Structures are given as C-alpha cells and as structure tokens.
Amino acid sequence: MAKPRTYDSEDFSRPLRRVLVGLIVVVFLGIFVLWRIDSPRVERFRTALIDKVVPSFSWAMAPVTKVSTIIDNFQSYGRLYEQNQQLREELQQMKSWKEAALQLEQKNARLLDLNNVRLDPMLTHVTGVVLADSGSPFRQSVLLNVGRRDGIQDGWATMDGIGLVGRISGVGTRTSRVILLTDSSSSIPVTVQPLGQNAVMSGDNSMLPTLDFLEHPDQIQPGDRVISTGDGNVFPAGLLVGQVAMGADKRLRVVLAADYERLEFLRVLRSYASIPITDTGALLVPLPPRALPTGVQGPLMPAAGLPPVSPPESAANGAEGADTQSVPDGTTGARSD
Secondary structure (H helix, E strand, O other): OOOOOOOOHHHHHHHHHHHHHHHHHHHHHHHHHHHHOOOHHHHHHHHHHHHHHOHHHHHHHHHHHHHHHHHHHHHHHHHHHHHHHHHHHHHHHHHHHHHHHHHHHHHHHHHHHHHHOOOOOOOEEEEEEEEEEOOEOOEOEEEEOOOHHHOOOOOOEEEOOOOEEEEEEEEOOOOEEEEEOOOOOOEEEEEEEOOOEEEEEEOOOOOOOEEEOOOOHHHOOOOOEEEEOOHHHOOOOOOEEEEEEEOOOOOEEEEEOOOHHHOOEEEEEEOOOOOOOOOOHHHOOOOOOOOOOOOOOOOEOOOOOOOOEOOOHHHHHHHHHHHEEEOOOOOEEEOOO
8 A cells, every 4th residue: 555645845945946046047147148238228228227226225225334334433443442552552651751751850950969069179079870779678788880990999988969878888990889878887977066966877777877975965956967077087077967866766866868769879079088197307397596685694495396595695795794783882793683
C-alpha cells in the first residue's frame, strides 16, 4: 500500500526564489542596457523615468540620509575629541613651561640676593651650583661644582643669598662637599646680638641647631640675631647665621637665615688665615739719643727696651756750672736739687 506524499514548504519557496531572482536579474539587465543606449529617444525616456521615480523615493532615502548624518556627527565628535586631546597636551606643556619660568624667576631672585649681599671687602668669593645633596637623615651635606681647580680649600665658609650655610669639608679637582650647619658634626662659635653673648651653635640633624654654653641664657630673647664670631679661625666674623627661637624641647635654638629647602647656588668665601707674628724685635726700631734741655741733670729715660742715654758733656758741664753759685758768707758750693 503506497504512503501519502507529504509536501514541505521548501518545495514551494525554492522555485519562487528562483523566479524572483530571475526577474530581478532581468530588470537590472534591462536598466543597464537602457542606460547604455545612446539615443535621443532613450535619453528622453530616462529623464522622464527619473522624474517620475526618484522624487517618490525620498521616503526610502530618509534612513540612508539619517545614517550618513550620524556618521558625519561621529566623525565630527572624533575630530573634537582629537582637538580636545591636543589642547590638553598643550595645556600640560604650558604648565610645565610656567613651572620652569617660576623656577627661573626664583633662581634670578637668589642670584640677585647673592649680588646684593654686603660682605667684608677683604673677602672674595666663588659662586658654585649645588649638584646634589646627601639625601641621608644622618648626614647633612651638599655637593658643589667648584673644586681644587677653582682654588677651593677645606674650611672655607659658604653662604646663600642671605645667611651662612656651612663649610667646605672635602675638596676634589672639580667638586667639593659642604657640611651644613645642621649636621651633627657641625659646631661653630657664634655671638647673640644685641647683648653680645658668646655661644656655640651645634647641629643635631634638624633644621633648628641648638645654642649651648651661654653665660646668661635667661637674658636671651627669641628673635635676637645670631652672627659668627670668627673665634678659632672657623668662620669669618660678622656673617649672619639666623635668629634665636625657643624649641619644642624648651632649648634655645637658631632659625637659620639660609633657605635650606632651595639650595641651588652657594657662595664660597675665600678666608685666608692671618700670618702669625713670631719675631717681635723686628717691629721695634731704636730711637736716636736726645740732648738734655738746659737745667736738667741726670740720664734721659729712653723708650722701653733701649739702654739709658747719657747726657752730652757740654750739656753736663753747663748744668754743673749752672748749679755752682756763691753763698752769702763768701764761699762757693754746689746746690743739690
């Protein structure tokens, strides 16, 4: 017994698709051939067809127009984003240039301070650039770009545009190291003005060195000036160190005048030690003898360190004759003064 045949939807859709594809191909071929024919009649037909069909297809072109507008907008947004990024980069560069300009202005101000500092005319100086610092909490020092070739010697004082910074400790050919006043190994003699009390300022690796060995610490007031004394040939006298302040530990400390946070240029003071005097005799010149005035008897007292000077014979004889005179009883004798 034969089974009934079942029909599938694919059996109908397949021939239909073939027919539709064939019709579309025929239409496109006809349009292609129509647009390729070069004839006045065909040209008039093409113009009439375009006038009839194209305006009525504006609704079909609306999605395409919207899509193209969206694409243009996205492209415009992309261009705006790129411009925004460029403006951000330029703004960042301007900030860096602004920071560089501020740093140059500060350097210029410090250099002007260095030029305006009034020092002893006998003290010449060499200005050096700070290359690096120690970066250690246990050692306070900086490195300068001047050394033995510039005539730098150990022990010379260094200043910034305002006050004393430290001393040279270690000299190389092209560089030298400066031990700061805040270093624990730094101890210098100072004077507290206006009372003139001598003290020793000692560093303790903090920004406020201590004042020790004061004669009358109760007379010291915060704000008193601290200057170097020059005792022991450690530093030249009269250099500004800072001002007195009361620390948190109730000890007298010194607020340094130098700006330790921005040490970029340092002035190294040439301070040569004075030549000691060993031969004092060469400084004393013997004086020539002077004649005794008339009526004066005895040796003339010379300056200190010279032998007594005897009076000349003529002056002695004159003095002797002047002292011999007659007395009322007719005899002569010598009167003793």
